[in-house]
Amino acid sequence: MSVTGVWVVGVVPDEEIRDLLSAAAQESSLRPVPARCDVPEGLAWWRGKAQESMFSTSTTSPGGWSADDDAFRLSAFIDSCYDDSEHAESLRDDVMNQFPPDAVEGLFAATARKASPFSALAYALGPDAIMRLPGWFGDFLLDAEQVRTQLPAAEEILALTGVRRRDVVERIHAWMTGLGDDPDHDADELLDGPLRVLHHAISTGQGAAGHVRWY
Structure with missing residues (x-):
């Protein structure tokens, strides 16, 4: 059975973000660490590779590319840190309902057959960069003030140029063809789209949220 990985980032009205943050805190799902996710061991191994x-x-x-054993191990580690509990999925549904349905600037969505776009980005950027992005492995809730605070780090990590950008794009393509079935994935948009949403959130005084999903 085929699956589709999704990473969605969108603006959310600031007052709605505050309600979502309150609900997340009450359910301890703002930054969940599932028991199956061994973060210290996984990150130590990943940093070495x-x-x-x-x-x-x-x-x-x-x-195209073929995945080595390390790629499968990294994919399994990132997936193990995904909170698929009922309350976490319910929160993601609530967040999705707040995203603007047709906004170009305020909504970014990446999909891929058999692969997670966020995992592809994580592999391409490396563990230290990905852990500096807001939230937890692609899931985040930021009010307007937090967006302004987090933007400089996000820009440093994602607004790449020259050789560094070329290498990151190539690594995204490797993930999407070696583990996924999406040779035409827009790797540049995977870098540019989330930043576009964060900039739009700041210009409109809104918060922003993102989440990873599988369908």
Whole structure:
């Protein structure tokens, strides 16, 4: 059975964010660490592998990549840190209902067959960069003030140029073809889209939220 990974980032009215933050705090789901997620061990292993490629050039698909064992291990680690409890999924539904339905500037959504777009970004950027992004492995709730506070770090991590951007885009493509089935994924938008939403949140005085989902 095929699955689709999704990462959605959107603006949310500040008053709604405060209600969501309150609900998340009451349910202890703002920054959950599932018991199956061994963060210290997983991050230590990942840091030791971060500079290496976890993919080999595909021998059957021109321009594609084949995942090595380390890629499967990293994917499993990131997935293990995903809170799929009932209250966390309910909170994600509540967040989704607050996103603007048709906004270009205020909504970003990345999808991929058989792969998580956020995991692809995590592999491409590395553990130290990804842990500096707001929230927890792609899930976050920020009020307007928090967006302003978090934006400089997000820009430093995502607003890449030159050789660094080229390398990150190539690593995203490797993930999307080696673990996923999405050779045409827009890797540049995976970097630019979340920043566009954060800038729009600041310009309109709104909060922002993001979450990872599987369908």
